Amino acid sequence: MFVTMKETCDQSKAPGHEKLLSGVSAMALIACLMTSPALAQSESEAEEETTQAQDVVVVTGFRASLRTSQDIKRDSEVFVDSITAEDIGALPDRSVTEALQRIPGISIDRFQAGVDPDHFSIEGSGVVVRGLTWVRSELNGRDTFSANNGRILSFADVPAELLGGVDVFKNQSADMIEGGISGSINLRTRVPFDSAGRMAAASIEGSYGDFAKEWSPTVSALFSDRWETARSGEFGFLINYVNSQLTARSDGQQISNFGQRTLFSNGDVVDDGASTPVGTVWFPRGAAFRSQTFEREREGIGAAAQWRSPDRTLEATAQFLRSDSQQAWTEHAIEIATDNVADNGDSRAFPGTTLSFGSDGVFTSGLITSDSTGWRDDQFGAQRTPVWGLQSNNIRRDQEQRYVTTDYGFNLRWTPEGPWSFNFDYQHVTSTVDVTDLTLWNSTYQDAEIELRGSSIPIVRFRNPGSFWGPDADPNDPAQGVPGTPCTPPAQHCPNYAGQSDLSSPAATFTRAAMDHIEQSEGKLDAFRFDADYSFSNMGWLESVRFGARRSIRNQTTRFSTYNWGVISEQWGSGGPVWLDGNVPGLGDLAGYHAPFGFDNFMRGKVPVPTGDQPRLFWGSNIIQDYQGMIDYARGVNDSWRPDTACGQPDNWQPLHLRCGVDADSPFLLQEINPSREQTDALYAMVRYNTDLDGGAQLSGNFGVRYVSFDREASGWRAFNQQGFLSDAECDAQAADPDQTTSTFCQLDPQVRADARAFANGALEPNDAVYTDDFWLPSFNAVLRLENGWQFRLGLSQALTWPDIGLTRNYYDISLSTTSEDIVDGRPTGRFSVGNPMLRPIRSDNFDLSAEWYFAEVGSLTLSLFYKRLHDVHTNGTERIAFTNNGATFDAVVTTPVNADTTGTLKGFEIAYQQVYDMLPAPFDGLGIQANYTYVDSSGVSQSTLSATDPDVSAGLVANVDTSRLPLQGLSKHTANFATFYESDRWSARLAYSWRSDFVVTVRDVIVPFAPIIQEDSGQLDGSLFYTVNDNVRIGVQAVNLTNEVTRTSQVLNDDLLTAPRSWFMNDRRFTFLVRASF
Template sequence: MIKPKQRGYPRGVALIGTCVSTAALMALGALTPALAQTSDAQQQTIEEVVVTGLRASLQSAQAIKRDSSVIVDSIVATDIGKLPDVNVAEALQRISGVQIARNRGEGSEVSIRGLTQVRTELNGRDIFSTTDGRALSFEDVPSELLAGVDVYKNPAANQIEGGIGGVVNLRTRMPFDADGRLISAAVSGTHYDVRDDEGYGASALYSDRWETDAGEFGFLANLSYSEALFREDAIIVEPFFTRTDIPGFIDQEVEVASGGGISSWNGDRDRTGAALAFQWAPNDDLELYATYLTSQYEFYDPQTGIFAYGAGEGGSLTPVEDSFSFDSDGNLLTGGFANPPFQSFTRDAIRDSETTDYATGFVWQVRDDIQWSGDLQYVDSETTYRDVTGFGGFTAEREFYLDLTGSEPEFRVEPTGVLESRSGYVYEAMMNRTADNTGDETAVRSDLEWDFDEGGLMRSFTTGVRYTTKDIETRDSGFVWSAISGPPAWDGSDLSVAEYEEFPEYSVLDPHQDSFWRGDGAQRNFGPHFVISPDLMSNHAQALEVLGNLNPDSGAPTEFSEKNQINIQGEETSAIYAMVDFGMDDAPLPFDGNLGVRVVSTDVEASGVRTLTYRTADDTGTDVQEQSPIVVDQSYTETLPSLNLRFFLRDNLYWRIAASKGLSRPSFANLSANFTLSENYVDDDSNPETPPVYEDSTGSGGNPGLKPLTVDQWDTALEWYYSPSSMMYATLFHKDVQNFVQNGVYDAQFEVPGKGVQTFEISAPVNGEKGTIKGYEIGLQSFFEFLPAPFDNLGVQANYTYVDSEAPSPTAVDSEGNPLLVPLEGLSEDSYNLVMMYETDNWSARLAYNWRDSWVITTSGNGTGNLPIYNDDYGQMDASLSYDFNDTYSMSFDVVNLLDENNFTYQAFPNRPRDYVLNDRRIGLRFRANF
């Protein structure tokens, strides 16, 4: 297994090390008064202390963790519309065991204990978006709608199945949560320093409850809107390949990058959210409710860039003599190429997502010892995606030089200014993609709880059933590439006519070049260059029409391609569970817990098309395409036992043991029934009279027969709650996972018309080997009330997670095609958080640092094949400061990425760079009013 090399301490580590040492000493000091219990102290008058703000949020989250019968971590927003972090995923990264991925600088996806199979809930119900169909993207959720977030790491039988990594439950507010009327409003502005522009947001909440002759009613409305901006600049090095023809290094095996480029994204995110809730309690024994939540997310992701690259393994690049140098391992440091292909591009992409959740139900206290509840839910989700890219080429004589010796790569083009010359710029190609995804789910559940009030071992018995139907349909064109111009073809058709001089109005100098890398990298990376006009590309219909008509001989499309990749799936699940809660307070070692089993059956139907492309025996020069419908059914039943034990070593010292079996269903993309089979022939394009030569037969597609991933897991935890807002904990965990989904290659037989049964080499997802995930988490949270003023207002949160995996390696190879053993994608072995806090009656300050070591991003990246792409270790510091003017008005100031950290990725080894990425530092100001 590749162990990435250390690249030195992350920036800010000296500060963090000092803070960790100080926090540990202070926390130990805090334990002394927690342990001291004297009769004098017991006789003292108890003073009521009202805790608010950040400390109140942490105290509420700690109470949830302490009182839960299962292992859970929580984040609570006691102040309306104010999670500790602005973004939901970025708030979750503070929890031990949780690691996040970022999209354009903002937290978007989470993994728990190294596994990305995380299920998302909304108020304890399943929720999803059709970007995935199994989970909700945290980008889609306005944080202002949430009252809190819970992370469950080992479930009980009464929890919905589906996440072998864990479950994230998003909680919204309900009107009966408050004692009376609440009115809240907030406005915000955020400066994005790389984008050098501002985004804005606003939210409002109204909640009230009132008594009538018909009982008590409650109503809540919560609205939010935000416009967030971003800019991401990237310097990209193309894959390294072994070469032996480099001047000065002839016959020596050296690793040479096959080109490089730069790219800039300048986009925005618009989020609109609304939550409505209604509660009615006709009497003390019955409550009825109805909730509605909708989240609309528009992600606008335009991009410009330019690349110099070599075809295949870079062998087409002609080295420039006396320009090359290499490190001691033979990796490229500097080098140049004569007349490599250059391609600039302008891309305009937009994704619109909308997820709406409706729910209604009741809780009825049938009698003192029996409670019955029921819930009906309907989720509807839609996602549309539109993407248009225009490519331009350069024909002038030029040389391209790479320099990888600095903190970031430099790409130089000679002669200077050649890329901003109007002569030699050609409209080269275009690409489009369109997709429409829809999904809906109906779920009904009923639960019955019987409490035993007899003082025995058994405290309650709970049983319930749940039934769901889910339908997913995705329609996608895939990326459709079309040439606009190029060299003359064998049949004499000329495609080399779409030049700049003929259509000057459709190209401009890249508008983002001057400010690239905050202006520091503008001239040392390519310099000014032409791209197809972003204004033209922003109107997709116009862009397709204009580019498609530049050269009528090209046959390029003038409208979006047909969405002919259609994946239709239906899924039904039915579950029944039984669970016993037990405990003995008067045992020598008091304990409580629950023991249960959940049995769930799943029925899946996948519909698709098998497409066979072949050549008839009597006319081998003509491709014939034959399509036939496919419907595949699959059913399986899993029994999922669970046990949660809690021993009370002292009143405030708990020892937990948890064991369970869980499952995660495969993604709908992997379950697709669509399949393509092709006979592959090699044609001589220069001479159409030459008979094609049969090479092999291949196929690819989804696998509707995939089994679910299952996990046998156990946790044991020691938790010490030495004050209402202070705790220490340590947790060991172990997961044995079966049926990992991998890309597999196998032989299968299919009949070809007129040729009988043939063997095809199939590439498709398959269930692979089992694996093991294990590790530990340690953490503390403390406010130092024992210190003299003003230091008694200091607080700290700190946690560390170690995760080790022995799991099937993703398909990965080195630059020579040799297999590599790599960790699970997205898994960092080491990660930690350190949060320093200070809070008075009016002021609250927080400094938070999050760090994780290197991890595999992908082994199937665009342009990198099966080379493993690693993200280097990454640490980020965020800060916030708030002030309460009075009980009504408050202001907060926050900075995300305070130290302006950049991201670095590499190709298998740190001395073979891939991406250097610069994102915004976000500086926000918010005003709130609570009435």
């Protein structure tokens, strides 16, 4: 990828980076920003670099950013769009991810993880380019990554203040590093030769979130200098530092687990014996709501040193960047435990009330309860657990994560006299990821009154079960009924709760479960690159030949525990759960460990708090800060409910580090530790051409081929998990007891039972895998430039994207299932998920075409068409495999990532327009518009329920929906951006709106009922206002989410793609007040 300078500005640049046209701000370092490491284009360009610019056009503000980005797009030989910081530390948006969404064809996710649409992301998360997530990340044109289960850098974790710009390359040339089918995103930092001389700059900011009602500071500083000596040449040095903090809040309201039910003439989904069926409807099992607070700190430091020889033939650059991003969040949520509801009589209308449904059969309003017929063991004994009411969870969840990426780069460029030029580049990257995620569930029982209101936030009220049985209450009036009112008939419907009057009481709550999850991963990468360029003279259309080689070696160890959920006490077993009004030996008063949480200002007061004036009890402190205290509490309650065995009862919670088989002094099982090594060797050759045509037209471009050899070594373990199968004596006792049902295991042949005990003995076998492959990637790019500002561009290429690290982890976690559906031919069957270290990359054939009209310094209209054929897409495959251990052999149904054997297509177009209306009379001549629209559609691309971290797919926990009928996950057919701005000598203002149409967030939610989730159409309005005080100081305010956008999702119900509303999320409007100075 190459561009040509059109302006006289300082041509010096970071090692091997091609020259890009740039305006220069009086307050910033805006000059000659770079793309990927490569060689100088020609001898004449090298000669241009020997002189300093004399006539620099000074352009300031957002207009300067648009001008530079337009020149980059126009002069490149490949399809590229860019964002440029018009001031030091001043991308147009508050984060890299949010800035990227302004580029045509790019959209961002608003959830922290695609498969978990319950947790909102304040600053955006994943980046989608032209409908695909297969993106490659670069830092200064070199590889970069985060050492998690993915493959690319987490863009939200890089301080935007360190960057000079961001480039998005949407197709390939032979000299580009392979790996991005949908695009390569290059983060550009600054180097000292960017500026004409000494420069010092600093900024201080304060951000206020109007929902969190907290201030957060950001400070940044930069110093850059360059000096020349007569004998030793020119030197430059730059250092840059930023510390950015953010506090934010997000609230959500949700409707849970719609299922298909029969509606009867009594207005309920339960037959009262006197009713008749009237149709099929979609009815929920409850509701949920949550409030989440975030604290994020990003710290970054960047440095660069440059040297240029006196004769200007040698240039060396050393660069350093360290990004340290930490995020902590706490969530309080109340959720109906829909799995337990389904297993205990299921949801229904409260007696005496009726349910309402729309014309499509989807529930719209009603009072929902459950008449338990299941596992509430103490409901007729101590009458503590009510017969009526939906079991619900009061969930406290704390998560802390830290991503640290450190990048070292060195580049040496030699351009001697003559046709040859050479480039050498070295990079070393280290990355660590640390995540601690802890949750504790309390539980109670309540009814859910739900009123859906179309796209508006629904009204949900959680009520004491049985509260409508008061002697003076009208059961048809939801406003009546007093929680705790003594009930009369029928007695078994009474909640009792030991006479407590509301759900804030410890007597109405028990501790149900806990979960812990830890990740401690690290990786490093070393990459070497050599390029040579030979420029022709008097060879007609042939301009130069470039060839080179690159080797990268990436070593990574992923330590990723399971999400370790287990029971502490429950409504089933041991006579009921452990209620919080009791005392446990060694713990004392259980209520003292918990605190009420009332969800103040829930959803900004747009709807009532579902719990009304009865705050519920949650774990009372940050679990991570007192992890051991939570462990002691949970194990004490656990023992009082059902004593543990040596490795824990099968259902009891054991903290990660106390599980049998953990690695010494670690919380990880051996099968949760997965080292891998990848080596990539590449060779390329590329011809650049340029010729003049009749009529003043010019045709230029490149064609070439890249050869890639790839080796992967993945190490892991084959674990035959220890399972506590009953002994023959216990089976005999069970069969002899007329009051007990004989388990499916005890119904097996005695020899099969003996084989199962031998097989599930906790054995570990080392397991190594090696994958080797190679690829040829041809490319052709052409640009036809006309004299009137029009140009036409064509790109043909083949590309690939490597599989995520998590999908290639080498592990087998083998357990036998003895449920009736998993007994085949009288033998238990295993059912589990594994990684696939033999997984091939996704490949694509890419066709790109554009028409571009550049009619002003900041004025362009472009149309880009694109078409991709996709091969070997990663999806899930299932295979039946026989495993032998300890002399016993059993079959297992194994779910693993595989390459689809079908070819899919993706197509679309982008339209982009920008202009400053200089022709208008003052003061309106500073007005401008930037707008773009993208259409994307796909066909035949295999859907995937792939997750590197979710074991439940193999257990068959998927929705009964044909996902091939859904649009491709993450793809919005329509995305649009519109920004209007105004700039004068002193003032600069901007309003920017980003919108995307509905799209599939995930084809499989991680929670019951594991349904596909769609995010509905959404848009966000942001703005900024700046005032230039003098040549050195600028003040301003930036605003995010001005319209208080509510993000909505829906659940897909059936193969006809009928949907039901699922969630509504609301977050801060953020206002940042800032002062910037440069000297």
